Amino acid sequence: MHADERKEAETIIRASGVNVRKCMKCGKCSATCPNFDEMDIHPHRFVSMVEEGDIFALMQSKSLWRCLSCFACVERCPRGVEPANLIEAVRLEVIRPLAGNRLRPEAIPALLDEKIPQQLIVSAFRKYSK
Amino acid sequence: MKFSYYPGCTLKTRAAELDVAARQAAEALGVIMEELPEWQCCGAVYPIARDELATRLSAVRALDGAKRLKNPLLTLCSACHHVIKRVNNDMQTDDDMRAKVNSYMDLDDPYSGETKVVHYLEMLRDEIGFDKIRERVTQPMKGRRISAYYGCMLLRPSTVMRFDNPENPSILEDFIAALGAEPIRYPYRNECCGGYISIEARDVAREMSRKIMNSAVKRGADTIITACPVCLYNLNENGTGEVPVVYFTELLAESLGVKEPEGGLVHAR
Ligand code: SF4
Ligand code: SF4
Numbered sequence: 277m278h279a280d281e282r283k284e285a286e287t288i289i290r291a292s293g294v295n296v297r298k299c300m301k302c303g304k305c306s307a308t309c310p311n312f313d314e315m316d317i318h319p320h321r322f323v324s325m326v327e328e329g330d331i332f333a334l335m336q337s338k339s340l341w342r343c344l345s346c347f348a349c350v351e352r353c354p355r356g357v358e359p360a361n362l363i364e365a366v367r368l369e370v371i372r373p374l375a376g377n378r379l380r381p382e383a384i385p386a387l388l389d390e391k392i393p394q395q396l397i398v399s400a401f402r403k404y405s406k
Numbered sequence: 407m408k409f410s411y412y413p414g415c416t417l418k419t420r421a422a423e424l425d426v427a428a429r430q431a432a433e434a435l436g437v438i439m440e441e442l443p444e445w446q447c448c449g450a451v452y453p454i455a456r457d458e459l460a461t462r463l464s465a466v467r468a469l470d471g472a473k474r475l476k477n478p479l480l481t482l483c484s485a486c487h488h489v490i491k492r493v494n495n496d497m498q499t500d501d502d503m504r505a506k507v508n509s510y511m512d513l514d515d516p517y518s519g520e521t522k523v524v525h526y527l528e529m530l531r532d533e534i535g536f537d538k539i540r541e542r543v544t545q546p547m548k549g550r551r552i553s554a555y556y557g558c559m560l561l562r563p564s565t566v567m568r569f570d571n572p573e574n575p576s577i578l579e580d581f582i583a584a585l586g587a588e589p590i591r592y593p594y595r596n597e598c599c600g601g602y603i604s605i606e607a608r609d610v611a612r613e614m615s616r617k618i619m620n621s622a623v624k625r626g627a628d629t630i631i632t633a634c635p636v637c638l639y640n641l642n643e644n645g646t647g648e649v650p651v652v653y654f655t656e657l658l659a660e661s662l663g664v665k666e667p668e669g670g671l672v673h674a675r
Contacts, residue, residue: 291455310598314610341606345451346598347562351572364454379605387605391643393635395416395485398450400605402461 284331284369292365296327298355305349305359315339319349319359326362331369340367341378341404371406379404407533409480409524410472411439412490415447417483421635427655428482428526430664435534435542439480442471448489451602459506465493466507469521478522480529482655484634487525488559488567494519495566525560525569526655527577527633536584544663546586553590553627554578555618555651557637558598572596578631581654585661594621599640612644619645631657 289296299320306318317325317337325334334340343363350358370376379401388397417425432439446464453461468490472479481487496503498519508516524532530539556575564572575596579589599618600611619641622630631654632638641651659665 291457293456310614311603311610314607342603342610344558344598344601344603345454346558346601348558348598351562351564361454368455368458389643391420391639392604393416393420393639394447395414395421395450395483396602396604396636396639398415398447399485399602399636402449402451402453403602404606 278332281331282329284335285326285329288326288331288362288365288369291368292358292361294323294326294358294361294365296323296357296362299323299327299357300355302354305353305357308348308352310346310348311342311344314342319343319363322362322366323357323359326366331366334366335370337366339363340370343367345403367403368406371404377405381405407436407529408438408440408477409529410442410475410477411480411482412442412445412448412468412472412486414445414481414483414486415450416635421483421638421653424482424633424635424653424655427653427659427665430666431655431658431662434659434662434664435539437529437534440475440477442468442475442479445471448486450485450489452489452492456500456503459503459510462493462496462503462507463511465490466497466511466517469494469497469519469523470511470513470517472521473517478524480524480526482526482633484525484557484559484632485636487523491523492566494521494523525633527560527581528569530581530658531577536580539581539658540584540586543585543661545661547582547657547661548586550587551590551626551628552582552587552657553592553622553625553630553649554582554595554654555599555622555630555632555637555641556596557632557634558596558601559634561596578654581658582631585657587657590622590625590627592621592625592627594618599637600644601636601640604636604640604644608644611640615640615644616646619648623648629657 582589604611
């Protein structure tokens with residue numbers, strides 16, 4: 277494992293508060309994920325890949341922008357692993373560096389309609405930008 | 407019964423009807439909702455990462471504000487409730503987080519999660535009681551078939567939210583029954599509407615919202631109710647349009663006979 281990748285893995289484990297060793301690989305988190313079809317790497321794979329230190333691939337994953345923070349995987353994991361917390365921690369590693377933002381403030385006006393609630397814009401901005 | 411009330415950003419604007427109807431109904435029920443002075447937006451999403459400090463502070467300020475006023479904190483928007491309740495839990499259980507937040511905020515009296523956070527629905531169920539509400543209803547919703555949409559934020563994670571059974575909730579169905587309508591249960595009531603994905607990939611939100619609405623309509627619902635402005639937006643704008651989606655407080659105010667007459671506050675549908 278690359279030294280930078282090992283460092284990323286440590287940051288992700290610390291920031292997420294997840295103990296990846298608790299996972300028993302049952303796949304329930306992915307089975308219950310409402311956005312499974314839209315993801316290239318599924319929640320249970322996030323757990324295994326963080327355990328293996330395979331972080332750079334996760335940082336490229338489309339799933340970072342498809343997780344809804346619905347907490348279904350967190351609620352239904354029989355081992356209390358909280359896979360969504362790992363997805364969040366990897367996403368933060370991507371958007372925290374300068375120029376890492378997925379959603380830029382200038383892009384927002386074009387995405388709005390008359391009825392869109394502020395809460396939705398704030399949520400998206402918090403999730404896709406730093 | 408008195409509460410410090412945290413409205414949140416959206417209830418002052420796009421979701422004004424959620425707020426106005428809640429205040430009208432509370433007044434009729436003898437509940438005092440005293441708006442928290444100088445509240446700030448809660449951030450709309452709970453900062454999951456443990457190294458996120460600044461994004462937790464507005465919730466802590468609201469919690470500490472209620473503590474200083476010696477009131478429980480009443481929430482109404484599902485997302486605000488989720489964020490504030492979970493940050494409060496962090497302040498109760500995470501020593502490291504509590505120490506960092508308190509040294510940053512430098513309050514006269516450090517905050518350690520003393521405030522009780524109560525969602526408006528919990529207030530109806532636990533403080534007033536649905537039986538009492540049933541007695542106060544002057545315009546019962548006879549013949550109406552209403553489906554509750556819970557979404558995610560009120561229920562999960564249940565270890566922290568402790569709102570209701572996360573897989574088979576009943577608080578909104580009991581609420582609907584108290585208003586004299588028939589609650590229509592359906593499988594998708596606690597699945598996600600897509601939330602903020604509407605900004606990133608609207609087609610995804612569309613598919614999810616349609617599944618939810620179809621599921622309720624198939625079982626004969628004529629209306630869907632929710633406590634969340636994002637859920638309402640997604641279901642109304644990205645759903646099938648077959649049935650209207652309204653805030654639960656609108657039905658409450660209507661049943662209690664205190665709702666603003668038509669034309670006063672037009673629903674932003
Ligand atoms: S549900 Fe939990 S235990 Fe099962 S694979 Fe997912 S993270 Fe591992
Ligand atoms: S929180 Fe994300 S990964 Fe977990 S079930 Fe929801 S969408 Fe899927």
